[in-house]
Amino acid sequence: MTAALIDRLRLLRTRGVGPVTWRQLLARFGSADAAIEALPQLAQRGGGAPPRIVDRAEAEREVAAVERLGARHLFGDEPGYPPLLAELDNAPAALIVRGDIALARRAAVAVVGARNASAAACRFARQLGHDLAGEVAVVSGLARGIDTAAHVGSLSGGTIAVIAGGIDVAFPPENAALQERIAAEGLLIAEMPPGTEPRARHFPYRNRIIAGLAAGTVVVEAAPRSGSLITARLAAEAGREVMAVPGSPLDPRAQGCNLLIRDGATLIQTAADVLEQIRPIDPRAVRSPALPFDAGSVEDASDVERRRIVDLLGPVPTPVDELLRQSTLSPAIVQTVLLELELAGRLERHAGGRVSLR
Incomplete structure (x- = not known):
């Protein structure tokens, strides 16, 4: 088992990191270990406590258990991942297949x-x-x-x-x-x-x-x-x-x-x-979709911009496209704020590219 596989699994199993956020973090930071290092600061910006990051030994135990069962992890960016499933905006970041x-x-x-x-x-x-x-x-x-x-x-x-x-x-x-x-x-x-x-x-x-x-x-x-x-x-x-x-x-x-x-x-x-x-x-x-975070145009949000997006959110699921339209902010800023809120445990993602506050 490689260090990269273990880090990717650690990131995926960390509380608050869903499939969309997992892909965004990899796109933004380039690797799972760099994303793990950034998690506490991102969660703090979202107004929450740092998530408990799964330790290396726990991830290694999962990989070993999967292998003993004659199965394997299949990540969304690996060859063999089902192409139609990859079209979903909330497609699993990893499947366990046997x-x-x-x-x-x-x-x-x-x-x-x-x-x-x-x-x-x-x-x-x-x-x-x-x-x-x-x-x-x-x-x-x-x-x-x-x-x-x-x-x-x-x-x-x-x-x-x-x-x-x-x-x-x-x-x-x-x-x-x-x-x-x-x-x-x-x-x-x-x-x-x-x-x-x-x-x-x-x-x-x-x-x-x-x-x-x-x-x-x-x-x-x-x-x-x-x-x-x-x-x-x-x-x-x-x-x-x-x-x-x-x-x-x-x-x-x-x-x-x-x-x-x-x-x-x-x-x-x-x-x-x-x-x-x-x-x-x-x-x-069918081609797998691009990662839903443009790593080339990362923008950190100001407190004013962050508040503008939070004010547009509520308990009713809202399309991300609608947040973009009403906030008049760039897609990179909106996605950054949503990522921070999810890591802080304040955001829930729904099917069809919709989000709501918990």
Whole structure:
């Protein structure tokens, strides 16, 4: 394990350093060790206490644990990082991957749905996964119900499971054997460190990876307020196709899909319908975005400029573009202040390039 890898992981695991901030810090300071050295001063400017920086021994233990599991860290600026996922403004700075990483560069479709799915819906998802896997990779979240069916159907042709906890934690427990098969025959992806038990707050982060990996998301069965609809919304926000399988209006598990179709999602009934929607997107032609911080035009903000930006922020998520317009400050100054506020624990980033005060 190299010193550069350890420093990058130390920076990433430091409290207050999210994916966007991690990229900005590397762009501004040129290396992870230089960024780590600058963290206390940046947090102080943002009005907070210096964050606890993960020590070298802790980062080394994580790398060793990942390697023992037959997995590896894959950073966003490394070859092999999924190109469609890299398009997201909050794409994970690093993934922990185990299995066939080449699958992450194939065209992919996400298939998601209810945990308490009907037998008919599970059969449909299994068949859909099987039919799609000959053409694209099938992505899902290894949950009960539709996710499990989609993985089982697509296992022989190429399946990607994104899990909410650590790469070594099986959830739900009954899918432990399936998770191992996917790691051996497909690709298993986690964002959390090994040993992390999945919590409710982890699942939206997992869902953004599922949506980000895929050119389109298919919802097979879902209640109106389900996590599957969150994945569909994230896919739409990323400019990806959203598709849904219609169901009986008498079945509550079909209400989410029917609402999606009413609101403009594409109705699909076969794998051919899905492939027709996503064929224009070729992930091999997608280039990863530039780092969201222009290192060549770094500007430190004055107290007056910092106050101007803070006054424009509140608990309601606001697009960064709107902050630029209303503050009339340069992008470099606005990004610097947002970075300082996040390191101070005062800023929260949301999907779609929006920010709010905590």
